[in-house]
Amino acid sequence: MAENLFEKVVSLAKRRGFIYPSSEIYGGLANTWDFGPMGTLLKNNIRDSWWSKFVLSRDDMVGLDASIFLSPKVWEASGHVSSFTDALIDCKNCHYRTRADHLIEENVSDIKAEGLPVEELTKLVWEKKIACPQCGKHDWTEVRKFNLLFESSIGIIEEGKSKIYLRGEIAQGIFINFKNVLDTTRVRIPFGIAQQGKVFRNEITLGQFVHRTLEFDLMEFEYFINPKDWEEKFEYWKFQMWEWATRDLKLKTENLRWREHEEHERSHYSKKTMDVEYKYPFGWKEMFGIAYRTDFDLRNHSEKSGKDLSYTDPETGEKYMPHVIEPTFGLSRLLGVILFDSYAEDGDRIILKLDPKLAPYKAAVFPLLANKPGLVSKAREIYDSFRQDLLVAWDDRGNIGKRYFAQDEIGTPFCITVDFQSLEDDTVTVRERDTAKQERLAVDNIRNYLQNKIDGR
Structure with a gap:
């Protein structure tokens, strides 16, 4: 699972x-x-x-x-040049390379190998007969240290370049x-x-x-x-x-x-x-x-x-x-x-149950049908009014069910649908992501409704 x-x-x-x-x-x-x-x-x-x-x-x-970019002296003083290291091991057969401590922890239960001396790591790999996860062989190099700092150089003339580290x-x-x-x-x-x-x-x-x-x-x-x-x-x-x-x-x-x-x-x-x-x-x-x-x-x-x-x-x-x-x-x-x-999954639905404050879009606005100018115009009017202070998505592709599913997958907490009733009484359908429940709201009330939901009220 x-x-x-x-x-x-x-x-x-x-x-x-x-x-x-x-x-x-x-x-x-x-x-x-x-x-x-x-x-x-x-x-x-x-x-x-x-x-x-x-x-x-x-x-x-x-x-x-x-x-x-910092002066190399910074990394020398901080101890990173000498001590910012991990333990490396290679498979001699297939040349698979990995961290020795992670290799041990993934194959031996109840052990924390990070930070152990390289000699002890080598001993554990051999004593526990840990096989290479790529080729299955048990033919490893000795564990050795490697520095995690990336080296680069500054200067425009090759012979005058100076070594520098990415932080x-x-x-x-x-x-x-x-x-x-x-x-x-x-x-x-x-x-x-x-x-x-x-x-x-x-x-x-x-x-x-x-x-x-x-x-x-x-x-x-x-x-x-x-x-x-x-x-x-x-x-x-x-x-x-x-x-x-x-x-x-x-x-x-x-x-x-x-x-x-x-x-x-x-x-x-x-x-x-x-x-x-x-x-x-x-x-x-x-x-x-x-x-x-x-x-x-x-x-x-x-x-x-x-x-x-x-x-x-x-x-x-x-x-x-x-x-x-x-x-x-x-x-x-x-x-x-x-x-x-x-x-999360709910039947055929895949849902990202993101907190509304974190969700990429706070709401999505749809016309029920993309080929009805009146619906599209009304939906666009609502969408444009919300864009001033809320990040909202617009979607008029495919049928309404597919649009709901697509918004569920990116974690959009609310979907607002403009239908034919919207043209008559200025109300819309608001669908909640996690439950898929829908309720009818007046357009003038949507902003406060969404803000209260986003704020957890």
């Missing part, structure tokens, strides 16, 4: 313009995906919901949009601007700096849709604190993350759980890390993460750059290096989670 759900969601995502395999006309490129018209709208709605909750509605958060996380742009934000705003600790944007990682895991990709969108913030407060703030942000997932995104709680990283799993900068995991068709995987990064980043950047990044409390005069709580949210990954979580 789980595999069937995976195939159904991937098929729906392409069929309805949410997500396409990238470079498909040239045979594709592994671990890359393009977001289509519906996917772009949904992704933007998720991003805006996050920005509204964690930034705009708060007095202790400011935004930032840092450069993708592997967006946090470093925040840390190197910590002093700028302090000097140019009125923030005081505790406060956060938030941003969202593209991240690039040399991932090799295949077959998990948009869960793990080479290029993806991240949303995260660094919350700067006095180190004595870290446990309290850690628990506070855990609650806020869970609340956003369950209350705002409406994700099913039975598909969510918290899991704390074991010591060998934690990133080099973290003292404590926890994930909100989602129950995908292919197993429990990270959806959100929260890490206590201590003062690792600010301290290292202060030492390596020679700039004082400490903070002086304006009331007590206490001077210290701020510590950091980092909640992080994968936006591209989250879109996939929401597709899996909202997918």
Whole structure:
């Protein structure tokens, strides 16, 4: 059933313009995906919901949009050049390449292999006699480390080019601007700096849709604190993350759980890390993460750059290096989670039960018949009036049943149909997506009706 759900969601995502395999006309490129018209709208709605909750509605958060390209010294100071690595293994027979820890976890129950030393990973692969999933042979290379940072170069003359990295996380742009934000705003600790944007990682895991990709969108913030407060703030942000997932995104709680990283799993900068995991068709995987990064980043950047990044409390005069709580949210990954979580079937109908606030379109407007000018004109009048403040779809293709089904599949919560009675009494039929129930409303009442439904009233 789980595999069937995976195939159904991937098929729906392409069929309805949410997500396409990238470079498909040239045979594709592994671990890359393009977001289509519906996917772009949904992704933007998720991003805006996050920005509204964690930034705009708060007095202790400011935004930032840092450069993708940073000085290579930034990545050296942050430890990414030396420590931002995964474990790689190859099949000698068919040259299948994968992450060793994922290979083990997919074939051995009740083991968390991420972060184990390469020697121990190699030993597990051989002791458990794990076969290659592609050719079935048990003939592997030794496990070895590879760096996740993408390298590029800048300069117009070949011999004068300098190495540079595409950013592997967006946090470093925040840390190197910590002093700028302090000097140019009125923030005081505790406060956060938030941003969202593209991240690039040399991932090799295949077959998990948009869960793990080479290029993806991240949303995260660094919350700067006095180190004595870290446990309290850690628990506070855990609650806020869970609340956003369950209350705002409406994700099913039975598909969510918290899991704390074991010591060998934690990133080099973290003292404590926890994930909100989602129950995908292919197993429990990270959806959100929260890490206590201590003062690792600010301290290292202060030492390596020679700039004082400490903070002086304006009331007590206490001077210290701020510590950091980092909640992080994968936006591209989250879109996939929401597709899996909202997918439903009702007889012949396929439905995306998206929260109306997240749905790409809030409503669709139809004329009952596309070959009746009076119906089309009236429907167009309603459609044009709603477009001023609501994103609505227009559809006059095929019969009305097929139009309903098409809107169900992209998650449109309401469909408004103009029929012959509409021309007589200025009323329309409004159909609700999840129940398919219909009711008759006056045209003048539709806007308030839709807004109340979208707002959950």
